[in-house]
Amino acid sequence: MRYLHHCKIGLTALLLANFSSIQAQSLSSNEYSLKAAYLYNLARMVEWPSEVFISTPLNIIMCFYGQDSFGESLDSIAKKSVHERNILIKKEISLEEVKQCHLLFINPSERNKISAILSRLSNLPILTVGDVDEFTQKGGIVNLLKDQDRIRIEINLQKANQVGLKISSRLLAVAKIVN
Numbered sequence: 102m103r104y105l106h107h108c109k110i111g112l113t114a115l116l117l118a119n120f121s122s123i124q125a126q127s128l129s130s131n132e133y134s135l136k137a138a139y140l141y142n143l144a145r146m147v148e149w150p151s152e153v154f155i156s157t158p159l160n161i162i163m164c165f166y167g168q169d170s171f172g173e174s175l176d177s178i179a180k181k182s183v184h185e186r187n188i189l190i191k192k193e194i195s196l197e198e199v200k201q202c203h204l205l206f207i208n209p210s211e212r213n214k215i216s217a218i219l220s221r222l223s224n225l226p227i228l229t230v231g232d233v234d235e236f237t238q239k240g241g242i243v244n245l246l247k248d249q250d251r252i253r254i255e256i257n258l259q260k261a262n263q264v265g266l267k268i269s270s271r272l273l274a275v276a277k278i279v280n
Contacts, residue, residue, distance in 0.1 A: 134174040135252060136245055140230065141178040143243060144188070144204055146269035147261075153203060153226050160189040162201060166218065167208030169193055196221065204228045207241070215239055226265045237279040242266065244279075255279045 144161055161183050165171065169192050179190045191198070196218065199205055205227050207218060212233050219229060219240040229241045236244040237257040242264075244255040254276040261268050 131174065132247060133171045134177075136232065137171055137174040137178050139245055139252060139254075140204065140206065141181060141183070141188070143228065143230065143272070144183045146272040147204075147228050148184075148267040148269075149203055149228075150226050150265045154186070157189075157201075159186055161186045161203045162189045162191060163204045163206070164191045164194045164199060164202035165206045165208065166194055166196070166199060166211060168210035170208055170210075199227070200225060202227050204230060206230045207236075209233050215241070224264060228261075228266055243276075253277065 140163060144163070163175075163178075165175075171192075175190050175192075179188055181188055191202070194202070199218075199222060203226075205222070207215060207229065209232060211218065215231065215233065215236065216239050222229065223240065228243065230243045230245065231241045232245045232247070234246070237255045237260075240257070240260055242257050242261050246253045246255065254272075256268060256273065256276045256278055257280060258268065258273065258278050259280045
């Protein structure tokens with residue numbers, strides 16, 4: 102029992118170290134570079150239903166709806182892979198295109214449309230990510246909120262389960278669960 106307790110503490114410390122090293126950089130200097138790294142790590146810690154990869158077996162498609170806040174900061178993750186799949190970045194997509202996405206970041210420029218966007222995707226296995234207040238309460242799955250010089254992660258676990266996404270317990274250990 103004591104061994105399991107130490108393993109759990111060690112695993113949590115390892116995950117926190119991964120996210121903390123990202124947070125060590127100054128948020129004010131390049132907030133969206135940090136958020137790009139978070140998106141990559143989020144994709145690594147989520148399991149999608151296998152049927153979502155039938156049409157794109159070699160890619161994880163990360164989409165960005167609204168104004169482009171990331172700029173070139175996504176270049177670093179576009180060269181990586183997740184679960185042996187290449188990351189394909191699609192910026193400034195239309196609402197009709199979001200159904201092809203595995204991960205969808207909704208930019209704060211769309212703050213007033215978030216509820217409508219999320220209701221269109223309500224039963225699709227898309228990891229929806231935002232960075233505005235009450236994103237998870239409105240039905241988004243992950244919210245990356247700036248909190249002084251850190252990024253705080255909120256997860257709507259109920260919504261993730263509803264759409265068939267499995268979120269790693271390592272991620273859940275460092276996130277605030279919101280329903």
